[in-house]
Amino acid sequence: MVNMLKRMRKLRELLWIRNGPGAIQLPKEVTKISVEFHKKLIGSQHRGARHFWHDILPRIKYRNPTLPISVIRHADPAGPAYLNIYTSTPTPQTSTTPPPSTTTAPEALNDTPTHTIEIKDLHESEILEALVEKTGAVVLRTPPEEAAEMAEIEEFKERAEVDRVEVREKLMKVRREEELLKLARGEISAQE
Amino acid sequence: MAHPRSFLAPLSRITAPSIASARPTLTQLAALPLHQTSIRCKTTKAPDAKKRKARKHYLQSDLKKADQFSLIDAMHYIRAFEVGRTPTSSKYEVHVRFRTLKNGPSVRNRLRLPHPVKTDLRICVIAPPGSKAAADARAAGASLVGEDEVFAQIKEGNIDFDRCICHMDSLQKMNKAALGRILGPKGLMPSTKTGTVVTNVGATVKSMVGASEYRERDAVVRLAVGQLGFTPEEMQTNIKAFMETLKKDIARLNGTPKEIHEVVLSSTNSPGFTLNGDFKGPDSVSARALSGPL
Numbered sequence: 091m092v093n094m095l096k097r098m099r100k101l102r103e104l105l106w107i108r109n110g111p112g113a114i115q116l117p118k119e120v121t122k123i124s125v126e127f128h129k130k131l132i133g134s135q136h137r138g139a140r141h142f143w144h145d146i147l148p149r150i151k152y153r154n155p156t157l158p159i160s161v162i163r164h165a166d167p168a169g170p171a172y173l174n175i176y177t178s179t180p181t182p183q184t185s186t187t188p189p190p191s192t193t194t195a196p197e198a199l200n201d202t203p204t205h206t207i208e209i210k211d212l213h214e215s216e217i218l219e220a221l222v223e224k225t226g227a228v229v230l231r232t233p234p235e236e237a238a239e240m241a242e243i244e245e246f247k248e249r250a251e252v253d254r255v256e257v258r259e260k261l262m263k264v265r266r267e268e269e270l271l272k273l274a275r276g277e278i279s280a281q282e
Numbered sequence: 283m284a285h286p287r288s289f290l291a292p293l294s295r296i297t298a299p300s301i302a303s304a305r306p307t308l309t310q311l312a313a314l315p316l317h318q319t320s321i322r323c324k325t326t327k328a329p330d331a332k333k334r335k336a337r338k339h340y341l342q343s344d345l346k347k348a349d350q351f352s353l354i355d356a357m358h359y360i361r362a363f364e365v366g367r368t369p370t371s372s373k374y375e376v377h378v379r380f381r382t383l384k385n386g387p388s389v390r391n392r393l394r395l396p397h398p399v400k401t402d403l404r405i406c407v408i409a410p411p412g413s414k415a416a417a418d419a420r421a422a423g424a425s426l427v428g429e430d431e432v433f434a435q436i437k438e439g440n441i442d443f444d445r446c447i448c449h450m451d452s453l454q455k456m457n458k459a460a461l462g463r464i465l466g467p468k469g470l471m472p473s474t475k476t477g478t479v480v481t482n483v484g485a486t487v488k489s490m491v492g493a494s495e496y497r498e499r500d501a502v503v504r505l506a507v508g509q510l511g512f513t514p515e516e517m518q519t520n521i522k523a524f525m526e527t528l529k530k531d532i533a534r535l536n537g538t539p540k541e542i543h544e545v546v547l548s549s550t551n552s553p554g555f556t557l558n559g560d561f562k563g564p565d566s567v568s569a570r571a572l573s574g575p576l
Binding site for chain 1: 343347348349358359361362363365366367377379500502546553554555556567571572574575576
C-alpha cells in the first residue's frame with residue numbers, strides 16, 4: 091500500500107479538483123458534453139484539447155456529477171477536434187460548423203449537438219471560455235480559506251524544490267571530494 | 283503495537299487540514315523563511331552501536347491524522363478522476379490493510395461478489411481427457427481442458443488463461459510435469475492449499491466463473507470490487523460482502539492476531555481514499571447523482 095504520507099499529501103492536493111479553471115456549474119439544460127481529438131500530443135494541434143481533458147474536465151465532472159462526459163480519441167492526426175455540447179431545449183441559433191464526420195460521434199443521444207466548437211489549435215483556457223460563453227455556466231469562486239491552503243501547498247512545493255537543489259549540491263560536493271581523494275591515493279588512474 | 287513515532291515528524295511538516303472537513307486553518311508553515319541556514323535532508327547517521335531489534339509487526343500509521351471519506355464522497359472524486367476513460371477498462375479497487383504479524387499466516391481466498399466485476403474469466407482445467415470430470419469442466423465453462431497437451435502448451439509459454447484447476451487424479455502427473463517453475467510465479471499453480479486441487483471440478487469451475495481471488499501481501503489485501511459504472515448502492519453491497527468474507531477468513535486463522543486496520547478505495551486512475559465506514563457524509567451529493575452514466 092502506498093505510504094500514508096504520500097497518500098495524504100496527494101489528497102490534500104485534491105483541492106485542485108475543487109477549484110481553479112473548470113470549477114463551473116453548468117445549467118440544467120446541458121445534457122451531455124463530448125470532446126473529440128487526436129490521441130497523440132507530439133507535434134499535433136490537439137494539445138489544448140488534450141490538456142482540456144486532463145486538467146479541466148475532472149473539475150467540470152466534479153462540480154456536475156450527473157452530467158455525462160465522453161471523450162473520443164481518434165488515431166488520425168489530421169482528424170477533427172471538436173467540443174460538442176448537447177442541450178435538452180435546442181436554441182434556435184445553431185452553429186455553422188458541421189458536426190464531426192466520423193462515425194464515432196456520440197450516438198448515445200440520437201440528436202445532434204446544439205453547439206459544436208472547433209477546438210483545434212486552441213489553448214485549454216480558450217476552450218473553457220467558449221464553453222462558458224455558449225452554455226452560460228456559472229463560474230464558481232474559490233473560497234478564501236481554500237485559496238489560502240492552495241497557496242500554502244504551492245509554497246511548500248517551491249520550498250521543496252529549493253531544498254532539493256541544495257541537497258543535490260551538497261551531495262555532489264561530497265562525491266567530488268571522495269573522487270579527488272581516490273585520485274590522490276592512486277586507486278584509479280587519472281586517464282579514466 | 284506498531285510505532286507511530288516515525289510518522290509524526292513528516293506529518294507535522296505539512297500539517298493536514300483535511301479537505302474532507304475543509305477547516306480554515308492558517309498554519310505556521312507560511313511564516314517559515316524560505317531559505318534556511320541549515321539544509322534539511324536525510325543524513326546518513328552512524329549505525330547504532332547496539333543493533334535494534336527487528337520489528338515483528340508491520341508498521342501502522344495513525345488513522346486519526348488521516349483524511350477519511352464517506353463512500354459517496356470518495357466515489358464523487360473518483361468519478362471526476364476517471365472522466366473520459368472507458369468505463370469497462372477502469373475499475374474500483376479496495377485495499378484492506380491489516381494489523382498483523384510479519385511472519386504470521388496470510389489470508390487467501392476467493393469470493394463471488396453480489397455484483398460481479400469480471401465475467402470473462404478463462405479457466406484451465408487439468409483432468410484426464412475423456413473422463414467425466416473433463417466433460418463437467420467443459421460444461422461449466424472451462425476454456426482449456428486436458429492433460430498432456432495442456433502441459434505442452436504451458437511449457438511453450440502459451441498461457442492464455444487466468445485460473446488453473448487440477449483434478450485430484452491428475453495431481454501426480456502434473457507434479458511430474460514440473461510446471462511449478464512456470465506457473466508458480468504467476469500464482470496459477472494448482473495446490474490443495476489454495477483450494478485448486480479438487481475432485482468435483484464442475485462445481486469449482488462454476489463457482490469460479492464470476493468470482494474473484496484475493497490474497498494478502500505485505501499486510502494488504504487488494505481486490506477489484508466494481509466497474510466504474512456501478513451505483514453507490516451496488517458498491518456498498520460489494521464492499522460489505524468483501525469485508526464479511528474477510529472477517530470469516532480471519533476467524534478461520536485460529537486466533538492469529540489480525541485485525542482490519544484501514545480500508546482504502548481507489549480506482550485505475552485515481553488516488554486512494556481512506557473510507558470512514560459511512561455511506562454518506564453531511565455534505566455529500568445524493569446517491570442518485572452518482573448513478574448516472576459517466
